[in-house]
Amino acid sequence: MKDLQGRKERIDRGIKVRSDGIYAVSSLREMLYLSGPRLLLIAGLLLLPLLLDPFPYWKRVINILCVYALLAIAFDFLANCVGLVCLGGSMFVGLGGYLAAVLNVHAHLPVGLSIPAAALAGAGISTLLILPCLSLRGVYFAIVTLMYPLLFTRGIEAFDLLGGSNGITGVDSFPGTYLENYIILLILLAVLFGLRRLLIADIGLVMHAVKDNDQSVRASGIDVVRIKSLAVFIASFIGCLGGAYLAHVYMWAGMSLFALDFSIIPIAAVTIGGGGVLFGAVAGCLILVPLSEFLRFFGTFRIVLYCAILTAFIVLKSEGLMAYCTRKYEQFERWADA
Amino acid sequence: MSILSVEGLGKTFGGLNALSGVSFSVRKGEILGVIGPNGSGKTTLINCITGFVRPDRGKVLFQGADITHWRPHRIARIGVARTFQVMRPFYSLPAYKNLIIPLWSPRARKEGGWRGGGKHGDRDTAAIDILEEIGFERDSRVPYKLASTLPTGYLKRLELARCLALRPEIIFCDEVFSGLSASEVASMLPLIEKLKMGGITLVLIEHRLRELFKVADRVMALQFGEKIAEGRYTDVIEDPRVREAYLGIEEI
Numbered sequence: 001m002k003d004l005q006g007r008k009e010r011i012d013r014g015i016k017v018r019s020d021g022i023y024a025v026s027s028l029r030e031m032l033y034l035s036g037p038r039l040l041l042i043a044g045l046l047l048l049p050l051l052l053d054p055f056p057y058w059k060r061v062i063n064i065l066c067v068y069a070l071l072a073i074a075f076d077f078l079a080n081c082v083g084l085v086c087l088g089g090s091m092f093v094g095l096g097g098y099l100a101a102v103l104n105v106h107a108h109l110p111v112g113l114s115i116p117a118a119a120l121a122g123a124g125i126s127t128l129l130i131l132p133c134l135s136l137r138g139v140y141f142a143i144v145t146l147m148y149p150l151l152f153t154r155g156i157e158a159f160d161l162l163g164g165s166n167g168i169t170g171v172d173s174f175p176g177t178y179l180e181n182y183i184i185l186l187i188l189l190a191v192l193f194g195l196r197r198l199l200i201a202d203i204g205l206v207m208h209a210v211k212d213n214d215q216s217v218r219a220s221g222i223d224v225v226r227i228k229s230l231a232v233f234i235a236s237f238i239g240c241l242g243g244a245y246l247a248h249v250y251m252w253a254g255m256s257l258f259a260l261d262f263s264i265i266p267i268a269a270v271t272i273g274g275g276g277v278l279f280g281a282v283a284g285c286l287i288l289v290p291l292s293e294f295l296r297f298f299g300t301f302r303i304v305l306y307c308a309i310l311t312a313f314i315v316l317k318s319e320g321l322m323a324y325c326t327r328k329y330e331q332f333e334r335w336a337d338a
Numbered sequence: 339m340s341i342l343s344v345e346g347l348g349k350t351f352g353g354l355n356a357l358s359g360v361s362f363s364v365r366k367g368e369i370l371g372v373i374g375p376n377g378s379g380k381t382t383l384i385n386c387i388t389g390f391v392r393p394d395r396g397k398v399l400f401q402g403a404d405i406t407h408w409r410p411h412r413i414a415r416i417g418v419a420r421t422f423q424v425m426r427p428f429y430s431l432p433a434y435k436n437l438i439i440p441l442w443s444p445r446a447r448k449e450g451g452w453r454g455g456g457k458h459g460d461r462d463t464a465a466i467d468i469l470e471e472i473g474f475e476r477d478s479r480v481p482y483k484l485a486s487t488l489p490t491g492y493l494k495r496l497e498l499a500r501c502l503a504l505r506p507e508i509i510f511c512d513e514v515f516s517g518l519s520a521s522e523v524a525s526m527l528p529l530i531e532k533l534k535m536g537g538i539t540l541v542l543i544e545h546r547l548r549e550l551f552k553v554a555d556r557v558m559a560l561q562f563g564e565k566i567a568e569g570r571y572t573d574v575i576e577d578p579r580v581r582e583a584y585l586g587i588e589e590i
Contacts, residue, residue, distance in 0.1 A: 219414055
């Protein structure tokens, strides 16, 4: 009876309160409390290739997982930190991949140069393409960004450009599987922590403000279009980085790099993981990508299972896994009298 | 000396003449009140001057430079600040972080002048300083609260603070007193006076005449997008056209 009348209240854990200020540096336990989750993520990701050493197939899954995580971070950053719902993930991957292949095969750039060069060039092209529709909002912006990858595939198909439907073959691969794994893992970690740094800096606040109310940002003497295009450049750079890497892993760049999976799965991952904190995007990919590999066992039936699991996550934990875990980590619940 | 002058400003929305050739000028350091019934074009006037709406005709001159058709952020950068009638704070940020946005703008960075100064000055402290100046209790939790949890009175002040952070030459206030209680307005009035003492020119659009007349040096009345009177407030409210349009025909 008491339970029925009572209500649950949430209270911050003592250690969370104690470690709130600068004084957390005075105690090892509180420092660990603060940095623990991050260290766990870094160590976990870096150990993954070693643990999966006996399973070459799963070592390759790490690569695609990281690419999806990069795309999910880019989506989360644009959607929840700047307010642009961008479905251009497949455009970023496609542009990055094709540019890396062209730079590598035709311009003979080594892997170490072709990836960053392709990412920079791809980000430039994507930003220029998205620039005219930056004044659109919400779903209208999303639709335009979804259109571009379709435009590219049809263009390549119709005019038989860049190898047409055969794609570009003969792209250099990485010297070893460990290097292949660790390059993308390090890129992922650098992007994740770099972007979080950016978001707590003043320019990150300005981006948040653009999402909140762009008119007030204009009235504050800041060029909103410039801030938005900077954000799009950063996000597309991250996406193109993933695409360029993928072309080198596959040793091939073809139209399947423009596959809509690269736009859709990151959104599902952010939905599961929880938006706005970037870690959620990575957590979502850590669940979704291995899950979809496991389900391959079921053949075509896997899409049904995949959708069922996705729906279950959305219905049962609609706040996102990351928000749920953060709450559990920082607060405890108890029954209180109503 | 006039800091801003408007010549024949006109704007049409569809078939509606929101503004039909309004001309006036604002003197440096004064408080100009703008009054007029609902739909008389007061807010459109501000929007046209600050670049949020493109005027169809006419010119806006600020300190001698023609700023007609400039984009809003460029106009803000030369020191023309504005508040919005419907308050537009950054709701997901704490109150003091709201001011980081104008403090980050090229104008505020160039002007500097806050503690720590210069390009890399301490913007957080500067933000709290400005909030204190505008009536947030410095040692309370109010400046650190999310803007979405603040009551209207504080939000109105936050709008003004956002303008102040730009170190403006002139502020256009779109109904800063509306929605406030009499005592809240009474505490805002000295603030307005203080800004004027600090050398900032103010244009107040207001419905609450009694409060406006306490601070305004001059008053301008609009109706149907036209200026119908201008001058000292005693003259303006005596003007038969203003009486008819705005205050009603009967004796008050």
